Structures are given as C-alpha cells and as structure tokens.
Amino acid sequence: MENPVIDLKGLTKCYGSLKAVDDLNLKVEKGEIFGLLGPNGAGKTTTILMMLGLTEPTSGKALVCGIDATTNPILVKRKVGYMPDSVGFYENMTALENLVYTGKLNGVPGNEAHRRGLDLLDLVGLGDSANKRTSVFSRGMKQRLGLAEVLIKRPEVIILDEPTLGIDPAGVKEFLDLIRQLSREQGLTVLLSSHHLHQVQMVCDRVGIFAAGKMQMEGNIHKLSQALFADDSYSVSITVREPLPASWEHSDGLRNIRDVQGLRITENLVQIACSPDATPDIVRFFVAKGLDVMGVHKREFGLDEIYQKYFDNHLIEHNADEKSRSIFKRYINKK
Amino acid sequence: MPMKSLAAFSKGTSIKSELAADSTTTFRVVVDKEMTDHIRSWRLILLLALLALTFFGALYVSLNNIRSVVSNAQDPDSTFLYLKLLTSTDGAMPPFHVFLNFLGPLLGIALGFDAINSEQNNGTLIRLMAQPVYRDNLILAKSASALILVGTLFFTLVLLMIGAGLYITGVLIEPVEVLRIFTFTVVAVVYVGFWLSLSILFSIAFKQTATSALAAIGVWLFFTVFYQIVVNLAVAAFIPRQTIQTEAEMVGYNEMVLNILRLAPSQLFSDATTTLLMPSVRSLGPMTMEQMAGAIPSPLPFTESLMVVCPQLSGLLAATFLCFAYSYYLFMRREIRS
Structure with a gap:
C-alpha cells in the first residue's frame, strides 16, 4: 500500500487508567471497504472519533487523506463523511432542510444543495418524505437520511458507525448494496464498524477484529478463515440417494484422497473435512464408486465462525x- | 435502493469536494439557521409577548401622566420629553428600564440555556462537529443569532416608542435624546448579552437542559433578590455602624457597599440606564457637601453621562467576555460523543 487513505500509526487513547485504544496501526487503501468488527466497548467509536479529530489521541497519529486529523480536523472533515451510531436530526426541520443545512455548512451553495438533497433522498428511498419533519421519522428512516447527509458533501472517505442499526432486512440489503456500489463506481473509501457479522461479510473487502483496544487480526475473510481454521478450513457435505452402512467399505479409500482429514457418515450424508479444498476429488471418487450423488454442499467458514x-x-x-x-x-x- | 439514480451522486465533477467553505460562510449559515429556529419557536413568541406587554404597559402609564411630569419646573430633566416617556411613572408600575432589569436576564437565559446541550442530547452536535465547522464559530454563531434578535427587538420597541411619542404629543425629538435612547438600547442589549453568554456557558457545562436552566435562573435570582441582603448583612457584621465616627468614614463606608453591590450585573445595568435616561444624574456614588457646593441642578451633556457609565458598560462587557472565554475553553477540547 503506497498511499493509504486512512493511516493510523500507533494510535492510543487512554481514559484515566483505562486504555480504550492501544497502539493501533491500520492502513486502508483508496476504494476499499474495511469492516471494523468488535464487541461492545472495544474502542471502535473512540478510534473513529480520533480519525475525525473529535477527540485527541493520547499518543500516535491518525492520518486521513494524508492530513493529520488531530492538528487539522477541518481539512479532514471536508473530505470525510461520518455517520454516528445514533444519528439525530433537527426535529423542527424537514428532511430536505436538514440535508441542505449540512450541504451549506460544507460550502455547497443553497440551490445546488437543494438539488443534491432531493437527488440523494431519492437515492436512499426517502423521496416521498423529503418535506416531512424528521421528528416523525423512524429509526431506520433516520439512518437512511444519515447516509444521504454523509453523501451530500461528496466525500472521499465515508465512515459509518453501526450503519445498519434499526433498518429492516430488505433495507439493510439495499443499504449495503448502495455502499458497495458507491465504493466501486466512485472509488469511495469506506470504513464501517459493526457487530453484525453477516452484513460486514456481505460488503467488506477486508475486516479487522478489534477487541480490548487492539487490532487482533486483519485481512480478508478468506485469509482470516485460513489463519484460524488451518486444520479444517473446508467442510464438504455430500448427500447420496441410498443410506450408507456405518462401516462403509469405501471409507478408507475416501480417507486416502490427498488433503482429506476426516469424515463422518450419518445415513445418506457424508461430511468430509479437508484442507485445502478437495471437493472435485471427492466428487470424482463418489462418481467412480457408482453412487448417486444428490447434492454437494461446500461450507466455507464465515465471519460468525471466525x-x-x-x-x-x-x-x-x-x-x-x-x-x-x-x-x-x-x-x-x-x- | 436502485442502481438507477447513482448519477445523483456523481453528477457534475468527480466526488472531490471542490468547494472549500471558509469559516465566515459557515458562520453565516449557522447564524441563519439559529435565527430561523428562534423565530419559529414558541419560546420567542412568548418572550416577545411578555416584553411587548410590559413595554406598552409602561408606555401607557407614562403617557398618561406625561403632562404633569413635563410641566414640573423643579425637575431639571423636564425638557426631555422622550426620556421622560421611558422613565416616568405614576408609582403603580415600574418604568420600562426597571422592568428590563428583570426581563433582560429572562430573555438571555431563555435564548441560551439549551444552546449546546440540547444539540448534544438530540445527537445533532456530533453530526454538526463532523462538518467543517470551527467549534468557536458554533458558540459565537449561537450567541450572535440571539443577540441580533434581541437587538432588533429592542430597537423596534424603542423606535415604536419614539414614533408613538411624536404622533401623540407632536413634540420634536432632540438629537441628544435619540443618542441617549439608542445608547440605552445598546446597554440593554449588552446586558442581555451577559446573561446569554452565562446561560450558554451553563449549557456547555451541564449535560441536561433542565440543570443548565435552573443554574442560570438560580444565579439570576441570587443577584436580584438575595445579593443585596447578603452584602448588607456581611458588611454590617464586619464593620459595625457604631465604629463609624466621621463623615468621611461614612462616605467611604457607603462607597464600599455600593462597590460590592456593583459586582451584580443588574446593579451595573440600573446604574448605567439611570444615568443615560436621567441627564441630571451626575454621579453614581455618594457626594459630599463640598462637591455639591455651587453645582446648579442641570442636565449633564451626553458625553459627560457617557463618561459616568463607562465603567458600568465595560464591567458588563468584561463579564460577558469572561463567560464567553470560559465556554470556549470548556468546549474546545471536549470529546463529543452521541
């Protein structure tokens, strides 16, 4: 990585004797979607606040787009869109007015902000509610409005803290699709923190597991799964038509296939653990033995398991x- | 969310933020928004009603007995019809500038007590702080917007008063009266400004809006009701009256009590307004017979009155800036979380 958009160097934040973030090093490249995962109180939000210059690190540096966020927060804030985990809006103003206000604060002239606001409200699916006061908005609607607000300044980086909280399942999918689309088409760098593993798995190029103030592991899901499940990274289940006897005559033959590490037979289901992936060999073996293979299911370890x-x-x-x-x-x- | 309208995002140039807002534009944007908020709020309407009621009540009373006041030859100020309109009363109702002594703090506190903490509680502060807005600009914009409103309000009322006076009495207003009345209005705005900055300070220091409102009202009550009692009690306890022998000691004693009382902003305000609206007031402290000897009871020129109130005005301004500086100090390095 030559020019990381987000570059955290030895970032540390102490609250009294408690180390909320402990010597954190992280690089996120342009156009990447990075998922910050961790249990509650792991220091995710604190890290994000330091990236925006909203709180000062005890030591270390947070560089965003090459700018030090602690000494030059205003420049960083021009380029970064941030959506906090509990996003609030001015309740006596309409959705559009809220957006236009944010736009104007970023130097977008009034009529341009108005136009962008309407477009973005359509984009996030709030086109019909543009002139409703945000006091009647549900949690999910506010979250969508939050995304529109982040985008109105046309940022280079967006940081989303628990972005899918309170959105219905269909909405979550749309939301994540949109984020991915933005990242792919506009080269937007995205950093999102979450503890919804499935969602993170759906969109993120790379994830970091963050706990007790430290980045415990980082990499893409495939790599993480390899590192943790070095013994049994893949599990292949094969269903055959006829139930197999407990002492199946070919089980030794199956074990002898390279990379197969273990198997379990329960009636007509054969579960095979292998590393690396040996699915084609296994299927070939079954076909050669003249068994009727009804289904092959390969399970890769997901984030949940990781x-x-x-x-x-x-x-x-x-x-x-x-x-x-x-x-x-x-x-x-x-x- | 559909693929169709992503164009909305990329329309124009690339995503680069080509527009760099400087701090003055963001300041104006915040002021605009805050003023809109105030004007749309019920709070301001109520305050406006209260203020208008007292103003027109006071004006009505003074118009009713303006004839007797102006024809009173004993009074050196009797030629200043418009100043009399603001200050004369039949005793049933205090004049407007005394009312303002109570209402000013209420106005300032009501416009500022939830400036920062309500935004924090609603989760809008963190969003705002994630935009390229300087923190000091935010506090400044909050107080500026409230002060612009208060200033407009006071000048409107005063101009209405002058207009009504012209219409009813037909007497032309003297330029020096205009100057005095406008200076009075400026002093009143500064006085409200002090309470505004105090309540903004509390809104930063306390997380709950109710606490900050109570704290500000507590300070206000303390200064209007208890301060005088406390000072008199304390002074009487430390310097018993019997120890005072000479006249010089008596003057010194009174001077000291008055100076301690002047720590209260309301005292500064009433000193300043009295001097400005009653040109014959030439000193705010006790005067000896020697100082009075040979003095003809006549109105002071405007500049002389201004000299007399200068310390009061600077005192009020200093207190305002002190509150402001402390709020700035508290707010600048605070960590903002939702």
Missing part, C-alpha cells in the same frame, strides 16, 4: 464472561 473461534481461542473476554455467567447463575438460583 469471530466465535477467535474469541474462544483467545478468551479475550473470559473474565467478563465468567462474571456475567455467575451473576446469571445467582439470579436463576434465587428464582
């Missing part, structure tokens, strides 16, 4: 977990 496995392996939060478990037990016993 996330789960990660926190199982590292027990980052094991103290907190234990505590809550014991509280839970006490509560149950009392009942």
